[in-house]
Amino acid sequence: xxxxxxxxxxxxxxxxxxxxxxxxxxxxxxxxxxxxxxxxxxxxxxxxxxxxxxxxxxxxxxxxxxxxxxxxxxxxxxxxxxxxxxxxxxxxxxxxxxxxxxxxxxxxxxxxxxxxxxxxxxxxxxxxxxxxxxxxxxxxxxxxxxxxxxxxxxxxxxxxxxxxxxxxxxxxxxxxxxxxxxxxxxxxxxxxxxxxxxxxxxxxxxxxxxxxxxxxxxxxxxxxxxxxxxx
Amino acid sequence: xxxxxxxxxxxxxxxxxxxxxxxxxxxxxxxxxxxxxxxxxxxxxxxxxxxxxxxxxxxxxxxxxxxxxxxxxxxxxxxxxxxxxxxxxxxxxxxxxxxxxxxxxxxxxxxxxxxxxxxxxxxxxxxxx
Numbered sequence: 001x002x003x004x005x006x007x008x009x010x011x012x013x014x015x016x017x018x019x020x021x022x023x024x025x026x027x028x029x030x031x032x033x034x035x036x037x038x039x040x041x042x043x044x045x046x047x048x049x050x051x052x053x054x055x056x057x058x059x060x061x062x063x064x065x066x067x068x069x070x071x072x073x074x075x076x077x078x079x080x081x082x083x084x085x086x087x088x089x090x091x092x093x094x095x096x097x098x099x100x101x102x103x104x105x106x107x108x109x110x111x112x113x114x115x116x117x118x119x120x121x122x123x124x125x126x127x128x129x130x131x132x133x134x135x136x137x138x139x140x141x142x143x144x145x146x147x148x149x150x151x152x153x154x155x156x157x158x159x160x161x162x163x164x165x166x167x168x169x170x171x172x173x174x175x176x177x178x179x180x181x182x183x184x185x186x187x188x189x190x191x192x193x194x195x196x197x198x199x200x201x202x203x204x205x206x207x208x209x210x211x212x213x214x215x216x217x218x219x220x221x222x223x224x225x226x227x228x229x230x231x
Numbered sequence: 232x233x234x235x236x237x238x239x240x241x242x243x244x245x246x247x248x249x250x251x252x253x254x255x256x257x258x259x260x261x262x263x264x265x266x267x268x269x270x271x272x273x274x275x276x277x278x279x280x281x282x283x284x285x286x287x288x289x290x291x292x293x294x295x296x297x298x299x300x301x302x303x304x305x306x307x308x309x310x311x312x313x314x315x316x317x318x319x320x321x322x323x324x325x326x327x328x329x330x331x332x333x334x335x336x337x338x339x340x341x342x343x344x345x346x347x348x349x350x351x352x353x354x355x356x357x358x359x360x
Contacts (some may be wrong), residue, residue: 137259171281174282175287192246213250213251216250217249221246
């Protein structure tokens with residue numbers, strides 16, 4: 001299995017607070033990987049480092065065999081932890097604007113996704129509930145024809161129905177185009193049946209990683225492994 | 232997890248065991264038991280993945296395994312169909328029964344129970360049809 005991402009000896013600290021501590025780990029290509037750990041484990045920092053929003057003090061990042069570079073961002077769809085969009089846009093305007101700024105954005109596909117996720121195109125972003133806004137942001141990522149998708153906590157703080165529609169969209173997306181998808185989460189139950197590979201982080205270090213099915217065979221559900229590791 | 236009906240198949244998945252094996256097992260047993268007619272179409276990978284909230288690769292892997300056992304046949308652009316060959320189904324059914332017997336025998340051995348005791352226990356057991 002070839003790697004989509006390879007981190008070697010990655011370290012990052014914010015002042016005296018260590019976010020990534022000499023982390024060496026890789027993520028398989030063409031799979032959904034769950035990046036799991038409690039708050040402060042370094043998940044967000046790791047995702048930010050991939051797209052260059054965080055500069056590690058040490059170590060290297062390889063993306064599909066190339067050293068990470070601002071140019072690699074055109075092949076990456078990144079959903080930040082607290083994503084925001086222009087409040088004065090309607091959803092239709094947001095999607096049209098995305099077509100102009102996001103490389104590989106497929107507008108017809110985005111409109112289809114909005115329909116599937118029950119988003120009214122004429123509604124203003126400012127009037128959306130958190131769940132609806134989360135749906136919009138996931139569309140902005142998944143409607144792009146890119147090789148790598150990074151989703152930082154896509155399920156946190158949103159309603160059950162929105163979580164389920166996001167899962168539905170992820171499944172369709174996997175079928176429509178081969179992609180490498182990273183989902184960081186500390187709420188695992190929702191998505192664990194989607195994970196093919198799992199990486200557990202704690203305090204900026206690798207705790208455990210492996211094929212999800214192999215881990216289930218050896219140790220039980222991903223959620224129970226998480227409990228065992230971080231209790 | 233609750234049991235979920237998809238087409239003619241009923242699934243009950245346990246997240247603490249490999250999911251691909253469970254999907255495979257459910258379909259294989261339904262065919263062996265005769266719950267589904269020979270020649271019937273299986274749910275599409277998309278449908279099954281959506282209903283069970285599974286990674287489509289997990290479903291595809293199970294379907295490939297069924298194809299390999301000749302229990303199903305995937306026709307390009309049409310979908311995956313259960314074999315119409317009752318002989319194949321019979322063979323798979325026997326193989327599954329043999330596996331179940333081997334597991335049963337080994338749990339008897341683990342209890343320190345020998346063959347003749349096992350056989351007489353089997354005769355005593357009430358067998359609800």
